[in-house]
Amino acid sequence: QVQLVESGGGLVQAGGSLRLSCAASGRTFSSYTMAWFRQAPGKEREFVAAVTWSGGSIYYADSVKGRFTSSRDNAKNTVYLQMNSLKPDDTAVYYCAARPTWSPSSSARAYEYWGQGTQVTVSS
Secondary structure, three states: OOOEEEEOOEEEEOOOOEEEEEEEOOOOHHHOEEEEEEEOOOOOOEEEEEEOOOOOOEEEOOOOOOOEEEEEEOOOOEEEEEEOOOOHHHOEEEEEEEEOOOOOOOOHHHOOEEOOOEEEEEEO
């Protein structure tokens, strides 16, 4: 069982930056693939980024490539999402997710554990 708690969301102007954190409980955090998803009002949950267990491979949605960076610190059981050059279209609730395999996925259905989400609002 893994419990995930996101933090770091907030209100920022377009062009600004935020850093999200996701703290995980559980001794086997290092064996989980971690991912970030987001969901805007009236839209489906969409993939943002995924980090393999070692942090050696990271995958991004095209919409955030070059602006967002994800990383993980297995010693701290934490995964991060650094978001730069934020746009109003990035406004959403951001979720952290985990799956107990080494292979990443961009499908929300592939993830077994979810955090409660943190709101990110980007004003124009």
